Amino acid sequence: MRIFAMRKKAKITSEVANGKLSRRASQRGSSLVEAALVGVLILIPMLAAVINFGRAYFYSIEVVNAADAAAQFGAQNTGSTMTNNTGMITAAHNEAPDIAVTCSGKPGACWSSVTPSWGCECSGTVGSGAGSNTCGLTLASCTGSHLVNFVYVTTVVTYTPFFNFLGLFPNMNLRGQARVRLAPQ
Amino acid sequence: MLGRIAMKRNREAGQSLILVAVVMVMLIGIMGFAVDFGYYRFLRRQLQTAADAAALAGAMDITYGDFSTAGAAAAAENGFTGTVSCANQKPATGTISICIQSPPQNMSAVGFSTPFTGSGYKNYVQAVIQDNAAPTFFSKIFNGTAPSISATAIAEGGLNCIYGLDTGNGALSMFLSIVSSTCGVVDNDNLNLTLAALCAPSIQLVGSQTGIFGLSCTGGFNRAKVVKIASAVADPFCQTGASCLPAPSPGLLPTCSGAKGTYTVTNQATGPALTAALTTIAGYCTGITITGSGTAAHPVTFAPGNYMGPIKIVNSYVTFTGGTMASVFNVNSASQPGLNIASNNLFGGSTVLFQAATYTIAGGLSDAGSFGSYINFNSTTGQASLMILDGGGLKLVGNSGASGSAGQSTGGITFYNTGTAAGACVTCYGPITSYFNFSGTFCGAGCNLTAPTTGTYAGILFFQDRNDTSTSTCAFGAAASACFGASSGISGPVAHTGAYYFPSGTVDFDFNFGAGAPYTYLIAKDANWYVNFQFNSNYASLPTSFPLRQGAAVLVQ
Numbered sequence: 001m002r003i004f005a006m007r008k009k010a011k012i013t014s015e016v017a018n019g020k021l022s023r024r025a026s027q028r029g030s031s032l033v034e035a036a037l038v039g040v041l042i043l044i045p046m047l048a049a050v051i052n053f054g055r056a057y058f059y060s061i062e063v064v065n066a067a068d069a070a071a072q073f074g075a076q077n078t079g080s081t082m083t084n085n086t087g088m089i090t091a092a093h094n095e096a097p098d099i100a101v102t103c104s105g106k107p108g109a110c111w112s113s114v115t116p117s118w119g120c121e122c123s124g125t126v127g128s129g130a131g132s133n134t135c136g137l138t139l140a141s142c143t144g145s146h147l148v149n150f151v152y153v154t155t156v157v158t159y160t161p162f163f164n165f166l167g168l169f170p171n172m173n174l175r176g177q178a179r180v181r182l183a184p185q
Numbered sequence: 186m187l188g189r190i191a192m193k194r195n196r197e198a199g200q201s202l203i204l205v206a207v208v209m210v211m212l213i214g215i216m217g218f219a220v221d222f223g224y225y226r227f228l229r230r231q232l233q234t235a236a237d238a239a240a241l242a243g244a245m246d247i248t249y250g251d252f253s254t255a256g257a258a259a260a261a262e263n264g265f266t267g268t269v270s271c272a273n274q275k276p277a278t279g280t281i282s283i284c285i286q287s288p289p290q291n292m293s294a295v296g297f298s299t300p301f302t303g304s305g306y307k308n309y310v311q312a313v314i315q316d317n318a319a320p321t322f323f324s325k326i327f328n329g330t331a332p333s334i335s336a337t338a339i340a341e342g343g344l345n346c347i348y349g350l351d352t353g354n355g356a357l358s359m360f361l362s363i364v365s366s367t368c369g370v371v372d373n374d375n376l377n378l379t380l381a382a383l384c385a386p387s388i389q390l391v392g393s394q395t396g397i398f399g400l401s402c403t404g405g406f407n408r409a410k411v412v413k414i415a416s417a418v419a420d421p422f423c424q425t426g427a428s429c430l431p432a433p434s435p436g437l438l439p440t441c442s443g444a445k446g447t448y449t450v451t452n453q454a455t456g457p458a459l460t461a462a463l464t465t466i467a468g469y470c471t472g473i474t475i476t477g478s479g480t481a482a483h484p485v486t487f488a489p490g491n492y493m494g495p496i497k498i499v500n501s502y503v504t505f506t507g508g509t510m511a512s513v514f515n516v517n518s519a520s521q522p523g524l525n526i527a528s529n530n531l532f533g534g535s536t537v538l539f540q541a542a543t544y545t546i547a548g549g550l551s552d553a554g555s556f557g558s559y560i561n562f563n564s565t566t567g568q569a570s571l572m573i574l575d576g577g578g579l580k581l582v583g584n585s586g587a588s589g590s591a592g593q594s595t596g597g598i599t600f601y602n603t604g605t606a607a608g609a610c611v612t613c614y615g616p617i618t619s620y621f622n623f624s625g626t627f628c629g630a631g632c633n634l635t636a637p638t639t640g641t642y643a644g645i646l647f648f649q650d651r652n653d654t655s656t657s658t659c660a661f662g663a664a665a666s667a668c669f670g671a672s673s674g675i676s677g678p679v680a681h682t683g684a685y686y687f688p689s690g691t692v693d694f695d696f697n698f699g700a701g702a703p704y705t706y707l708i709a710k711d712a713n714w715y716v717n718f719q720f721n722s723n724y725a726s727l728p729t730s731f732p733l734r735q736g737a738a739v740l741v742q
Binding site for chain 1: 201202205209212213216219220223224226227230231233234237238241242245246251254255258259261262263264266414415416738740
């Protein structure tokens with residue numbers, strides 16, 4: 001309190017004595033300016049980045065869940081659900097209620113694609129990629145294991161962040177995939 | 186004075202920089218934590234997808250025994266490969282561990298507990314994926330290490346246990362009965378419920394449900410919603426993409442040239458030891474008859490080998506010793522079974538023991554005497570036995586008035602019912618009839634037939650030739666192809682534990698052999714129930730790779 005009083009007193013004295021009002025005023029506001037600069041250039045972008053990332057993860061989780069739900073739907077049975085692409089796409093959409101079905105360009109997420117496919121493989125081997133929607137293997141193809149069908153679903157969502165600083169946060173594609181096996185019948 | 190003030194001003198100017206620096210460090214840390222945490226949440230979902238897929242793939246393969254390989258493959262297909270291990274501990278930093286196990290266990294290392302533990306859940310598969318190799322992005326700056334992220338899933342395999350394979354004849358029918366099951370039902374055609382109820386956790390139907398009106402489920406069983414399926418389900422023991430359960434090969438018919446007639450053993454207190462040379466070399470070509478001979482301590486014994494039949498056993502103690510294949514053949518009479526266990530004595534029938542072996546009986550086996558006999562189809566504990574009925578079928582009839590009848594199987598027995606399709610021949614197809622027609626407690630423990638727990642036919646009690654296409658329907662107690670007939674009135678425990686596998690035949694249930702059995706499953710072209718029946722599904726006694734080629738699986742946890 002005493003320092004403050006001294007400072008005030010000194011300020012007035014020097015203002016009167018030297019007439020250097022403007023310099024002192026700028027020094028006095030410098031921490032405010034610094035704070036403003038820090039806020040504008042660092043804190044707000046950081047906050048925006050956190051929000052953007054957070055929302056991206058939020059949608060990413062929904063995208064992965066949607067792929068899982070679609071594949072689980074398809075894997076119910078070989079006879080009907082495995083080839084029911086419409087059903088799988090609907091299952092994916094239903095699993096991710098926060099993702100818009102049609103894209104409007106507004107910030108948020110919208111479906112780019114849900115791509116189901118099926119195929120077959122040997123139970124003991126690690127397959128990859130989409131199925132060919134046909135089964136080219138026979139019983140003899142699998143030695144030591146047996147033939148299983150699989151449903152493979154990839155989900156792609158276009159994510160538009162809220163904040164886009166000079167193109168720093170462009171639109172992103174968020175992807176999910178799930179590959180679930182089912183018994184051939 | 187001014188100088189001191191200026192110095193103070195300079196120090197003040199630095200203060201905000203320090204403050205900003207400190208705040209920045211904190212903010213970056215918090216932001217890093219937020220971003221990393223978001224990523225771990227995302228990774229956790231991916232792990233869950235992989236765990237779900239792995240548990241399902243494992244459960245689908247539970248009947249094949251390679252559930253661990255299949256589960257790990259499914260996890261890899263969903264992006265996670267690592268050490269396949271079920272050690273109850275966190276994996277080392279930078280590594281991923283994948284555990285595929287059955288039955289499921291509580292995994293305290295990942296804080297996962299489950300009610301599906303123990304040998305009663307051998308058809309459940311648990312997948313636990315622990316990822317201790319997750320990258321850190323921002324928190325790395327502060328030397329933060331990623332947490333071990335884990336996901337678990339449990340799937341149940343081997344879900345169905347009742348299959349009606351017929352695609353055009355209304356595969357499953359129930360009349361005035363409640364059929365309860367702890368496992369699912371598949372019907373490739375219509376399901377007929379006439380004053381009946383089908384109480385099962387799942388019912389898959391290709392056709393439609395017919396019948397007048399139903400009964401209610403009781404005893405804690407529930408009626409599942411009928412699910413329509415688009416295409417017929419294949420025989421689970423002969424599924425697309427899997428090798429079929431192999432059919433056993435019957436032994437070859439022996440030859441005999443001689444005219445000595447029938448070899449008889451009559452009223453010998455100490456039963457003689459018989460060898461195949463007796464009938465195939467010595468020329469007794471019309472069979473063996475054993476009457477009133479042997480004791481429990483000194484039975485008439487048959488060494489392994491091929492014997493000319495028919496063999497008739499009346500009020501005697503007989504043991505067929507195990508070891509190599511023992512065959513009993515009937516090549517002389519189409520009207521008699523190859524092995525006929527008869528009785529004509531009020532004070533008890535015969536006691537016949539079969540030690541563990543593969544037996545071929547041409548002309549079939551019949552225990553249809555006026556008074557009950559005791560047969561143990563496999564008296565050797567811990568070993569599987571196979572009885573090939575090469576024509577003539579199996580007839581186990583317990584009649585009133587004597588203690589004990591029909592079969593027991595200490596070490597487990599599989600009956601393979603085969604023959605040829607031709608008309609009146611020794612080896613033409615015969616029915617399997619397990620028919621009890623007495624009241625009281627006569628049956629005792631002797632009426633329990635149990636499938637083997639080891640070997641190719643683990644879990645298979647009755648296996649009928651896939652070429653036996655006869656689908657005749659049997660009425661109450663009548664003998665027709667693959668007919669199980671029984672009248673009510675038995676109070677003793679009666680149980681058939683194992684599979685009724687009649688891929689081309691009809692099974693009629695006139696008696697409930699299921700309630701006392703730990704597990705029963707039915708694969709038949711057609712099946713009819715005339716009494717309440719219960720299917721249990723406790724497979725604890727069976728090896729993991731029991732041969733029910735059941736592919737469907739469902740996530741349970």
